[in-house]
Amino acid sequence: MKHSPVANIEFIKQVNTASVYRLIDEQKQISRVDLAKLSELAPASITKMTRQLMAAGLIKEVAQQASTGGRPAISLTCETEPFVFLSCKLGRNNLTIALHDIAGTKLVDYNVALNTAPNNDVIPFLLAQIADFINVNLKPDTQSLIAIAVTSPGLIDRESGTIVYLPKHNLKDIPLGKMLTKAFNVPAFIANHTQSLSLAELYFGAAQDCEDSVLLSVHDGVGSGIINNGKIFTNYNNQVGEIGHIRIDPLGLPCHCGSHGCLETIASNEAILKQVTGLIKQGHETSLTLEALTIEAICNAANSGDELAVQVLQRVSKLLGQAIAIIVNLFNPQKVLIKGEIVAAKNLIFPMIEHSVQQHALGSFVPNLIISEAEFQNEPSMAGVALVRKSLLEGGLLSYIINEHDA
Template sequence: MEKHDQGFMKKQNKLTVFEIIKNHHPISRASIAKRTGMSPTTVSRIVGELTEQGYLLNSEQISAGLGRKSTLLSMVNAAVLSVGVELDRTVMSVGIVDIQGKLVCSGKYSRAPDESPDRTIDRIGEAIEQLTQLQSIDKTRIVGIGVGLPGIVNNEEGIVVFSVQLGWKNVPLAARLKELTGYEIAVDNELKVRALAEHLKGAAVGSRRTALLGFGHGVGSAIILEGDIYRGHMNSAGEIGHTTVDPSGMMCECGKSGCLQTYINIGSLLSEANRIRPMSTIEELFDARRAGEHWAVHLIERALMYMAITINNVVCMYNPDSVILSGELVDKFPEIYEEVEKLYLSRYVWMPLVGSFAFHRSMLDERGVMIGSGLLSQNRFFALE
């Protein structure tokens, strides 16, 4: 037991030092010791191990007082790479992510809505092969693959329990993708990995309690509490799009009627728009609104109202210090963020909580799920190591 405890502590100390260097480099050994409370000897041993593994390099020296020089440590950004994948109904995005959460390269690929899991997995493998060859990437540096997708995911076993948008049920995605590629696989809900990315590298850096809301083909939310993803019992915490707004309302693709997302998501908006005239893209609906067509103005303004109601519900439940608006609707039509902020929040957020949170638009936009998935994979790699 004692040996096990010692080994665990050594691993935790190494992870702590690694995270401090990653987030605060260039940094000296003395500063690391001060931040962690570890002895200089322990810090030097860990730094030596990380340098030997190719993660660190010594940069310039600075004066440490009395003529002594202190060497600063920096990360080798390409020392660890991961693959971040976003799966959506009609699009698959694949990117290579470095240790700082930057996209080294990426590609976007069309996807048939009824594409089978096996075909999608094969195409992920093909995309990785294509990207690594085109960019001359050292595949030995890739430590794993992270996949973010809509739906309920058993993140511990990498099983897609249920995804309405993909039409998947009980798909052992991690096992199949590992069998194909040989890499360790992390699978999670898309909004959870997007929230992780925003927390680590985007709009929520420094936040202690972040709520991210996604509006696109579905509606959902994700919560980061003190740096950790809040998951709930089945990793389904945040599925606010399927809360009931009107039991007699429109049918949702999940089979229930009156779900919140039926008033906001792209499919429902287009379905209602087609009652007026044929329309195949959300861009056409926004064009009709800009042209002043009253029915289009009504549809979109109603959606913005329900977005504000969603924000209020999440704020009342979790009392976050930051709220981030994200998703395809917000990425494609940035004016949504300004309108919700200026015209709707004060109307629909409970008065005691007005002004209690910072309101942001996603900084990482359509890159967020790829970056978050890649970082999730890296986090798992270092935890296992």
């Protein structure tokens, strides 16, 4: 399909404006002269674009003291007010909604159990909860809502904003992005939670110092997000990284995907609890009890030397390492970050994971590989923050804000 010259010009303007905004964001404070040098754009273009960004309220002028005396130079910096957005995590059991400013700072959040949704119909419940949250927390006189981001487990088409398949809530082919935009009249971003969280680690967390990383999330399932050359690794339908369905044990337990012995049947929270429960019922000696059995309790017991807890977590770590080795062989990342409650036993599990990776990964890929805990262990809204920031820095959301001002 051919694009019109006007469309191409508008796209170039969007890219250049995003580049200028990104430089201001990165430099914190920068003069127009330095912007022109770093962006390699004409000073006249810089003047025009910065005027447009200032008019929309996205940047502002600040006086910077001159080092040699005289009149202070005028620099530009990003404005954080009045723009705000919502970041929502539609989990398996809970819904989290948070209000953030444009810089990503969380202003207020709210958490509700999904079992309170009438007839277990989570989409109408989600829309109603967002509407209530906006009515209670948004200050229309001083704040401007610019976007809503929703992340969830399952298969998500990020480009179309569609929940392709979310088995926990029996959702299939739900155009959630379009529904949110229609209901609240702002851009909506919908994506897989773990993939989005890997982007948050790149922008704000433990992967800021590298271009290639993998986030492994151990929760009710096992998921991954892959960052390649500073971008989310994806494909034609935005559905990649299902590490939880790598077959680790061909003779293992059946998985809900239809296969047997998937990593998820061994290393997820549910699988760990089942393993420990089975061993306790078989009469193995342990300080753990069925009445108070949680992942936290298992990790605490393992840290205290409980033999049963140590045995289970060592097996889980070994098999996690085998799965990570497959990812390492495919993508050769600089870092593998691990998220989940099992990180509470990191002094036990990380050495075992590293040893397993060393045994199964290509030797030349291992020496410089760093395996460590993720930064964002209990901050679900950071996944949506990353989606909004991505659109802002790439120009899509930036153009929306500018056009809304010009309208």
